[in-house]
Amino acid sequence: MTAKYSTSRAHLNSREPQSQVYQPIMPSTPRLFRIDSQIHALCRDLSLASSLDHHFLAAKYDQLAELYVAKSAITRQSSDLHLARQAYDCAIEAGQTAINSAPSSYERGVRYCFQGKRLEDHFDKFDSETSLDAGINAYEHALQFLPAEAAALRVEAAVNRANLLSERFDKYNNEDDIDAAIESGRAALSIAGSRQRASICNDLGLHYQKRAAASSIPTEDLQRAVQYGIAACQDGRAADYRHRTLNLCVARKLLFRATGDIEQLVPANAELRGLLASAPADLRAQVLVRLAVVTLMLSSASGRRGVPLEAVQMAREGLSSARRDDVEDEREELVLLIASELAEVDRLGRGVGEIAAELRAGRDPILRA
Known part of the structure; x- marks a missing residue:
């Protein structure tokens, strides 16, 4: 299946329809047919659009890029992904021209x-470092030009800037980026409406967790992560409420590790058990694995010896059904926790490292998954 359209700069300066703008071939599925029909319509609109309406052109190329990304997910054809890249390039170019010709600061x-x-979408789709930097700069410029009265747009720009800075911190581990992400998130929270606050608090909690992980003295950042996590979970009707609760429980667990405060594990245990009762299938495995970790930590902190059978059962079920990427950190944490507990009661005198190696290799049935 092939499709062609022109994304050259000449197209932006010409109202003439392009030759071979689009050449659909009969698709193999109804969904592909719908996507091809939409691509055809967009290419027609672009060929007839005014070369002076750059804002319109950018929006249309945005839509075209999204359609080619969706199509490539079905066809697995590199040519479709290449066309998506071309469309994004045209959208970015037209968008910058539209900015330069804006009639007012607003x-x-x-x-x-x-x-x-x-630019954020382009980075998400293609992991483009150039788009990541440019996206951060674009949101910074937006905040410079938007007046205080445009609070909703300022919140959106500040939140998106914070999240891109956090992404850049993941790539380069530059503490200035995560500091700036937190500052931008807090600025957004200070002017956000009630409906936006919980979501921003969830983002801030994650930013503080990241900064804590890079710090030699993480306690204060983890305390902030827990505080923002609690605030994020106030709205039990939010679509991502369960994921927010998981984030809060991770923050509580990390704070326990940093301080030894068992009072962090007690609510985390209760929150995870509450989630388990209503978790959908795609989330249940993650909840089980995290609950197994917290159960083990709570048991050990309470002075009990040995591995609780309940934790083992949850670990087995969770690890056997979870996607490995979703629970990789918890898998290793379970290995070390169980190895530590087994070493205390092991009659063969094996050390933690030896037992952990056996668990990782699957030679011990406890964590075989």
């Missing part, structure tokens, strides 16, 4: 928001 700020989102 409109320029709005268009910088669109450009930031466009």
Whole structure:
């Protein structure tokens, strides 16, 4: 299946329809047919659009890029992904021209928001470092041009900037980035409406967890992560409430590790058990594995020896059904926790390292998954 359209700069300066703008071939599925029909319609619109309406052109190329990404997910054809890249390139170019020709400071700020989102999408799809940096800059410019009265847009720009800075911290481990992410998130929270606050608090909790992981003195950041996590979970009706609760429980567990405060494990245990009762199938495995970890930690902190059977059962079920990427950290944590406990009661005198190696290799039935 092939499709062609022109993404050259010449197209932005011409109202003439392009030759061979689109050449659909009969698709193999109804969904592919719908996508091809939408691509055809967009290419027609682009060929007829005014070369002076760059904001319109950028929006249309955004849509075209998304459609080619969706199509490539079905066809697995590199040519479709290449066309998606071309469409994004045209959208970014047209978007920058639209910014430069904005009739007012406010409109320029709005268009910088669109450009930031466009670059963010490009980074998400293609892991483009250039788009990551440019997206952060676009949101910074948006905040410079948007007036205080445009609070909703300022919140969106500040939150998105914070999340991109956090992504860049993941890549380069530059503490300035995570510091700036936290500052931007807190600025957004200070002007956010009630409906936005819980989501921003969840983001801030994750930013503080990241900064704590890079710090030699993580306690204060982890305390903040727990505080923001609690605030994020106040709205039990939120679509991502369960994921927010998981984030909070991770923060509590990390704070326990840093301080030895068992009072962090007690609510984490209760929160995870509450989640387990209502967790959908795609989340149940993650909840089970995290609950197994917390159960083991709580048992050990309470002075009990040996591995609780309940934790073993949860670990087995969770690890056998979870995607490995979702529980990789917890898998290793379970190995070390169980090895530590087994070493205390092992009659053969094996050390923690030896037992952990056997668990990782699957030679011990406890964590075979």
